[in-house]
Each structure stands twice: as C-alpha cells, then as structure tokens.
Amino acid sequence: MDTVIHTDKLTKRFGDFIAANEITFEVYQGEIFGFLGANGAGKTTAMRMLCGLSTPSSGTATIAGFDIYKETEKIKKNIGYMSQKFSLYEDLTVLENIRFFGGIYGLSDKQIKEKSGQLIESLGMKGEAKKMVGSLPLGWKQKLSFSVAILHEPKIVFLDEPTGGVDPVTRRQFWDLIYEAAGNGITVFVTTHYMDEAEYCNRISMMVDGEIKALDTPAKLKQRYSAISMDEVFYELARGAKRSE
Amino acid sequence: MNNISIFIKKEFLHVFRDRKTLLMLFGLPIVQIILFGFALTNEIKNAKIVVCDYAKDAASKQIIGKLQASQQFEIQNALLSHNQIEAAFKNGKIKMAIIFPANFNNDLLHQNKAQVQLITDASDPNTATTISGYASQILMDYQNELMQLQNLPYQIHTEMRMIYNPELKAAVNFVPGVMSLILLLVCVLMTSVAIVKEKEIGTMEILLVSPFNPFLVIVSKAVPYLALSLINLTVILLLSVFVLGMPINGSVLLLYAVSTLFIITALSLGLLISNSTASQQAAMLISLMGMLVPSILFTGFMFPLENMPYPLQLVSHIIPAKWYYIIVKSIMVKGLGFSAIWKETLILLGMTLVLLVVNIKKFKIRLT
Amino acid sequence: MRTLKFLLHKEFKQIFRNKALLPMLFVVPIMQLLILPLAADYEIKNINITVVDYDHSTYSQKLISKIIASGYFKLANYAKGFNGAFDDIENDRADLILEIPQGFERNLIREDEQQLYIAVNAINGVKASLGGTYLNRIIADYNADVRVEWVQMPRFHLFPTIETVSANWFNPTMNYRFYMVPGILALLVTMIGAYMCALNIVKEKEVGTIEQINVTPIKKYQFILGKLIPFWLIGVVVFSIGLFGIGWLVYGIVPIGSLFLLYAYLSVYLIAVLGLGLLISTYAETQQQAMSIAFFFMMIFILMSGLFTPIDSMPKWAYVMTQFSPITYFIEVMRMIVLKGSEFSDVKIHFLIMIGFAVFLNGWAIYNYKKTS
Numbered sequence: 003m004d005t006v007i008h009t010d011k012l013t014k015r016f017g018d019f020i021a022a023n024e025i026t027f028e029v030y031q032g033e034i035f036g037f038l039g040a041n042g043a044g045k046t047t048a049m050r051m052l053c054g055l056s057t058p059s060s061g062t063a064t065i066a067g068f069d070i071y072k073e074t075e076k077i078k079k080n081i082g083y084m085s086q087k088f089s090l091y092e093d094l095t096v097l098e099n100i101r102f103f104g105g106i107y108g109l110s111d112k113q114i115k116e117k118s119g120q121l122i123e124s125l126g127m128k129g130e131a132k133k134m135v136g137s138l139p140l141g142w143k144q145k146l147s148f149s150v151a152i153l154h155e156p157k158i159v160f161l162d163e164p165t166g167g168v169d170p171v172t173r174r175q176f177w178d179l180i181y182e183a184a185g186n187g188i189t190v191f192v193t194t195h196y197m198d199e200a201e202y203c204n205r206i207s208m209m210v211d212g213e214i215k216a217l218d219t220p221a222k223l224k225q226r227y228s229a230i231s232m233d234e235v236f237y238e239l240a241r242g243a244k245r246s247e
Numbered sequence: 248m249n250n251i252s253i254f255i256k257k258e259f260l261h262v263f264r265d266r267k268t269l270l271m272l273f274g275l276p277i278v279q280i281i282l283f284g285f286a287l288t289n290e291i292k293n294a295k296i297v298v299c300d301y302a303k304d305a306a307s308k309q310i311i312g313k314l315q316a317s318q319q320f321e322i323q324n325a326l327l328s329h330n331q332i333e334a335a336f337k338n339g340k341i342k343m344a345i346i347f348p349a350n351f352n353n354d355l356l357h358q359n360k361a362q363v364q365l366i367t368d369a370s371d372p373n374t375a376t377t378i379s380g381y382a383s384q385i386l387m388d389y390q391n392e393l394m395q396l397q398n399l400p401y402q403i404h405t406e407m408r409m410i411y412n413p414e415l416k417a418a419v420n421f422v423p424g425v426m427s428l429i430l431l432l433v434c435v436l437m438t439s440v441a442i443v444k445e446k447e448i449g450t451m452e453i454l455l456v457s458p459f460n461p462f463l464v465i466v467s468k469a470v471p472y473l474a475l476s477l478i479n480l481t482v483i484l485l486l487s488v489f490v491l492g493m494p495i496n497g498s499v500l501l502l503y504a505v506s507t508l509f510i511i512t513a514l515s516l517g518l519l520i521s522n523s524t525a526s527q528q529a530a531m532l533i534s535l536m537g538m539l540v541p542s543i544l545f546t547g548f549m550f551p552l553e554n555m556p557y558p559l560q561l562v563s564h565i566i567p568a569k570w571y572y573i574i575v576k577s578i579m580v581k582g583l584g585f586s587a588i589w590k591e592t593l594i595l596l597g598m599t600l601v602l603l604v605v606n607i608k609k610f611k612i613r614l615t
Numbered sequence: 616m617r618t619l620k621f622l623l624h625k626e627f628k629q630i631f632r633n634k635a636l637l638p639m640l641f642v643v644p645i646m647q648l649l650i651l652p653l654a655a656d657y658e659i660k661n662i663n664i665t666v667v668d669y670d671h672s673t674y675s676q677k678l679i680s681k682i683i684a685s686g687y688f689k690l691a692n693y694a695k696g697f698n699g700a701f702d703d704i705e706n707d708r709a710d711l712i713l714e715i716p717q718g719f720e721r722n723l724i725r726e727d728e729q730q731l732y733i734a735v736n737a738i739n740g741v742k743a744s745l746g747g748t749y750l751n752r753i754i755a756d757y758n759a760d761v762r763v764e765w766v767q768m769p770r771f772h773l774f775p776t777i778e779t780v781s782a783n784w785f786n787p788t789m790n791y792r793f794y795m796v797p798g799i800l801a802l803l804v805t806m807i808g809a810y811m812c813a814l815n816i817v818k819e820k821e822v823g824t825i826e827q828i829n830v831t832p833i834k835k836y837q838f839i840l841g842k843l844i845p846f847w848l849i850g851v852v853v854f855s856i857g858l859f860g861i862g863w864l865v866y867g868i869v870p871i872g873s874l875f876l877l878y879a880y881l882s883v884y885l886i887a888v889l890g891l892g893l894l895i896s897t898y899a900e901t902q903q904q905a906m907s908i909a910f911f912f913m914m915i916f917i918l919m920s921g922l923f924t925p926i927d928s929m930p931k932w933a934y935v936m937t938q939f940s941p942i943t944y945f946i947e948v949m950r951m952i953v954l955k956g957s958e959f960s961d962v963k964i965h966f967l968i969m970i971g972f973a974v975f976l977n978g979w980a981i982y983n984y985k986k987t988s
Contacts (some may be wrong), residue, residue, distance in 0.1 A: 078830055079832045090827070091625065102624070105620070106622065268907045285934075288929075356657060361777055363780070368955075372794055384748060390776060401723055402758070403730075406730055406733065408733065410734050412737035417740055440902070444903065528635065531906045551656075555656065610699060
C-alpha cells in the first residue's frame, strides 16, 4: 500500500504549551483514517500542520510525497480541506461556490460544468442550485462543503469535525459520501467526537494531551482494551488526560 | 438588578479583552488633543510669499522688513517675471506675490498715492482672503505711521478687549470641539457594532431567550462604553488643563453631568444604527462613512455654522455634537451655570428620549 | 490569471449583492460631496454685533450705519448698557460689542480725540481677530470721512495712501467650493478604499472562509490582487462620478489640467490607500478591531491633511508628520491639477513619493500577510 501521509515526531509549541508532541504515524492511500481525541487534545493543531496552515515547530512530515516545510504549495494542490467552521461563501449561490472553488483549483470551464452538474444531481440539490448557500440548512451545507472539498479530486481530504451539530440521518448520508470518496481512491483524514463514527474508520488514532496514545483498527483497539464499544476505549484512554475541558 | 449586573460584567469583559480596540479608543483622544492643541490652527502662519520689488527704495524696503518680521509670512526668493510667478503658483511653492512698482516711494511722498499689487492663489480662497488681509493690514499700519508724523486732528482711537481668550489660543475653541467629536464618534461606533456583532454570530438569540427583559440586555451593552467615555472625558479634561493650560471656568460637576447626558445620546444613536442594520460591515460604514465628516463640519468648531446655507443650518440642528459643543464652551470657557445652557440640555434630553423610544419600538418589531 | 479571474468574479458578485454596502459605496459619498462643500465656508462674514450707544448723537448713528452697510456685520441688538450687551455674548447672540461712550461727538470736536470700546468673543481666535480688524478698518474709514467733512481741505490725497490692487488667480470669484470639492472628493475616495479593503479581508478572517482559501493553491499575490482590483475600480468609478457628475455638473468645476495626469495620480494613490487597508487587515482579528484601527489613523490623516486647516501654519514637528500621510499629497495634487492646471513637472515629486507609499504599504502588508501561523 502507498503511504500518502507520513509524519515523524511532528511537534507544535505555542510558547511553553506543547499542542502536539512528537506525533509519528502513517496513513495509506484510500484509507479512512479517524483522528480522535477529547477537546483540546491537539487534533485540530495537528491537522492544520498537515494542511500547511500552520508551520510545525519541529519534526518532519510528507503529504502526498511532498515535504511539509518546503512544498506546501504543491501539497495544497493535492489536498482538500473542510474546516470545523463552515467556510463556503454564504453570500454566493451553490453553483457559484462550486464554480469558484473549481476555478481556483485550476479546473477547466468544461470540467467545472460537468462536475457541478454531477455534484448537484448526486446531492439532490437541483432546486437549490441557485439559492444562496447561507439560506440552506446546516446538513446540506456540510454535504455541499464536503463535495466542494473533493471537487478537484485531491489525493487526500482533511475533514475537521465535519458532522458537528448535524442530525443522525444526515450524518449517515454524510458517511455515505465519505465511503464513496474513499472508494474512488481518495484518502480521508477525519477528526470526530462521535464514537459510532469512529467505528466506520479503517484505522483510528487516539490523541491525549498532544500525544498519540493508540493507533490501530477499531476492532483491534477494542480487543486490546477489552472493551465492547469505542466509547469504552475512549474513556479508558482519556481518563488520565490533564487538559480535557 | 443583580441579573443585569451579570450582563454588564460580561460586556465589560468583551470590551476590555480586546486590547487593540481599547488601545485605539484611549489613544484617540490623547492624540487628538495634542494635535489640536499644538498642531492645528485656522490661523495662517508662515505663508510662503514672494515679493517683486521693482522699486527697491526706502519705503518698499521698510514694508518688506515688516512683512519679514511678521509671523504670518515667509518670504521666498524674489522672482521677477510674470511667468515665473505663475510657475511658482502652479507647483504650489507660494501663496501670494506682492509687487511694488518702480518709483513706489516717490509716488507715495510726492503724489500722496502709491500702488501695491497683491496676487493671491485663490484656488484656496480662505487662505487667499486671510493673507491678503494680513498684507493689507501691514500696509495700512505703515501708512498710519506716515500719517502719525503729520499729527492729524479728530482722532478716534479704539480699545479692543478679547473676552474669554485674550491670547487667542486655538485650543480654547478646539478642545470643546474635540470633546464633542470624540465622545460622539467613539460611542456611536462602538455601540453600533456591539449588537450587530451578536446578531451576526448568533449569540443574540441566546440573550433574547434568557428570562430578562431584552431591552435591558441591550442597554447593558452600552454601559461599558459609558464608563469608557467618562474615562476618555477625564483624560481629555486633564490634558487640556495641564498640557494645554485651558481653564475650566464653570462647575466641573455640571460639566460631567451634561457630558453623561451627551454620551447617553450618542450611545442611543449607536444602538439605533445597530438595531437598523443586519451586518457589522453596514453598521460600521454608516457610522464611519456617514458620520465622520458631517460631524466634523456640522459641530461648528471648524467652520462657522452661520455661513452655511439655511437648509444646512437646519441639518446642523440634528447633530447632537453641535449642542454639546455650545454647552461645553459655555461651562468651560465662559464659566456659565445651568441657567445658560438649559435650552441646549433640554434639546439633548429630547433627542435621547426620541432615540430611545424609536429603539424600543424597533426592537419590539424585531421580537414579534 | 485564470485563478485571478475566478477571484474577481467572486468579489464582484459579493459586493454587488450586498444591499447594505452599495449605497454606502456610491450614494453616501455622492450625497456628502453634494452637501459638505457648502458647509465648509470659512469666509468671515455675518459677524453679529451688539451696539451700546451712550451718545445717541447723529455721528454715533452715522458710525453704526456705516458698520452695518459694510456687509460684514449684522446688528444683533441695541443694548441699553454694557451688561445687557454682555448677555448677548454669553448666549452667542453676538460675537462683538461696540461701546460708544457718552459725549462721543462732543469730545471728538472739542478735544480732537475720542475713544471707542470694542469687546470681542475670542473663543474662536481667528474669527475674533478678523472681526476686530474689519471693525477697526471701518472705524478708520469713518474717521477719515469725519476729518474730510470738518477740516474742509482739498479732498484728494491729503495724506499718503497706499492703494492695494488685488488679483485673485485661478479662482477670480473666490468661490470656496472650488477649493473644497476636490479636497472632499479626495477624502471620500480614500475612506472608501481603506475601509472597504480592510473590512472585506477581515470579514473573511472572522467568518473563516480565509482558512478555506489558505488551503487552496491560490498564491498570496493572487488573493491580494483579487481584493485590490475590485476596490481599485470602485475607487476610480466613485472618483469619476464625483469629479464629473458633482464637480463639473453641479459646481461647475472644470478641471484645468490634464485629466490623464489626474487619473494617473489617482491610480497610484488608490494602490497606496488600498495597501493601507490591506495592512490594517493583517493586524486586525475582527472587523471591530479593523474599524477602530482604521478610524484612528483616518482621523489623524484627515486632520493633518490640510483639508480643513492650513499645513503651513503648523509647527515644524507637525508639518513633518503631515508629510507621512498619503492623503496630504493627494489633496494637494487634486487641487493643483484641477484648479491650477499644474503639469507633470509640477507634481513629479508628488508622484515619486506616492509610488514610494504604494510600494512601502503594500510591501509591508504582503510581508505581514500570512497564509500559515
């Protein structure tokens, strides 16, 4: 299997505070990689380093084969990102957002047209294509946001708590989209709070106090901590945490 | 009441945690007072002029000496040709040219009449009028000196007294103006954003579903700015007394009381903007683009209101800063009591009430 | 280039969709330009005068009518005594008191000499000294009239007189609006450029969309150009409406100098101002901060720009400060080209300085604009 993310002792310090401490792991192509941890464990910090939004204090990493320090611009062409905060333009329509993000990733007009047609079709948003994104319900926004993040067929897509505040049905649909993307060979790197969602991942890592405390498939983790559910695994690991809110 | 204090505490935290904004809010009055106190003046000093002296005789030299000695003028190198003068005007090097014709002294002594030509750059008419006035004054003084030698009959002397500001300091006029301007703009600007911001982020709904009177929730947003403005007022007053040497001739207590009223007027105006707009951007643009320059002009401390066309004088009536400016002048400079300012105070009070009522009305509409 | 096209497309859509923004961009500046020049008249006229005439003689009456006829003064009140007149000053009904003592006419004839008393409200020092000067001049004139009447001597050139002949170049009718319109227009264009640019970028920061932009392969310069170009264009459009629509049509100000030169300067100036907005946006986290920072500097720039008060009168240190404000130069160049027809050679230095501002402000902003933290 190809390695698409490789990190070695990646660290981020803010003054005295070590937000992420010597994180080392690998993610393989086509994998759905879950990144778990309590609030403040350092998930978002780690993810922002991988996306090139934040420069690491020390350690090394390659994303899609590119160096995280020197080749951030190349990395950006090969990744998609969906942040915790909803970040499409609310004062643009669905179509306009698709066209804009397609355009800045260098898709041709023909590709944009094709893709936006497909995308709107598959999301069942035909009636909403010309509506302002700001007027859509949250669940639709999230699905749209995800679809836009993989519009340019990146090697990896980073999702930062993509299903926060969304109802169970929409969450289910959202995960269908994730599976579909993974089926198309896109590696999915996702942080989440929901332990049932953790079960959907191929492998998961658990972060506690800025360090990775466990990394394996959900089944093996449950076995190791002799737990019935991921919930229990999480409690077991997070219990000793100092920073949880 | 206890509940309200919780809200007010929260608002104080918001305001005092944003260091950058706070720095600007406190920095502004200090910088302004210093600028107005020391740098800005309507008076014209050091105006660059040229003198073309075709006469080069005793009289022209004496007059040039007087021009040189005056603070108003800074005489540049002499230019001789007409074209050179025009070029100097065009690149902005000079504001006025004074031309003495040949035989100036001769004409003056023997024909009792001589001419001087003043050419001004009237693209700036205010300066042009003022400096040609100064120059004429100097010429007149010279002429009077000549007359004095002849011991004239029937002399009328005038004795002039400058009331309130014998040294004619610009600060005496500007400080009340700056106070009005700063208090108004800071209050309007900050409150206009405060509420819209909560609307935009969505926290306003949380506040509105809380069991307290929503209007009080809104009013509590204004309280930190009232406190901040009173601090600003104190800073301005201290600076003007100790740095600019301005007197406070009237009652300080009265000054604070009326200032508090004015601040509340401004805060209500800010709340109104906040209540009428949907985004921070809109609120800020209204208070910045819409209010900054008009307040500078219509307060009346820079340009005389009585010179404005009548409709604009009417417009100036609705600017609260104008009334406050009159009040501050009366208390600080003229040392008058409440009996002199009750009318202006009443107007401010009326404005505040109207603004508050409109605010409440608007607010209720929003709730239903 | 293609990326830029998409960025521009998006910005324009957002700007023209924002119903609150458009009037602020176009209507408010135009309205202000229409009204404000009328309000910025500094000419000292309509000075209110209260007269206390203890003499009640023909000659005191003559003096009073001469003062009123001059056109500078408006008779506010005839007061019975000085205390009554002082009330007028306290209430701002009068700016100036003229007191004519009892026996004015008689003393003038018998003793060849008489005193008049003037009291001026000097809170506004300039107005006071000018008012006083005018009044003195009128009294001196009156004095000369009286002398001519009583002395019965040859009327002409009894005493040496210096006659001043004034010529008012570039604006012979001394219309102050000619002066204010270009200045206020310069100011409005500046405010639009700096505020809009700063607020727009900070808004993306606050909402979080900038994060999304930062993970895309958009280059720093592309993003910045995508922001600068729309506001640059809006600046040019507002300027043109102001110059032709208001300045020319309403106020009848026909630019004397080269329009090409004027627009060339505007282009460079707008880049500098937008750079300032950009710079502010890199230091501000929230729109509120951006606005207070912008407000702070704008206020200082406006006051120091020479728009309302003359720069030459400032003390040395303040004069030096004004040279660090781009607005100062633009207002000056506007007035030079529009009113005086100055040519490129006259504003060469201004051009160089403005290019310097543009490079410096934008350079600093770009340096400070971080895609990563």
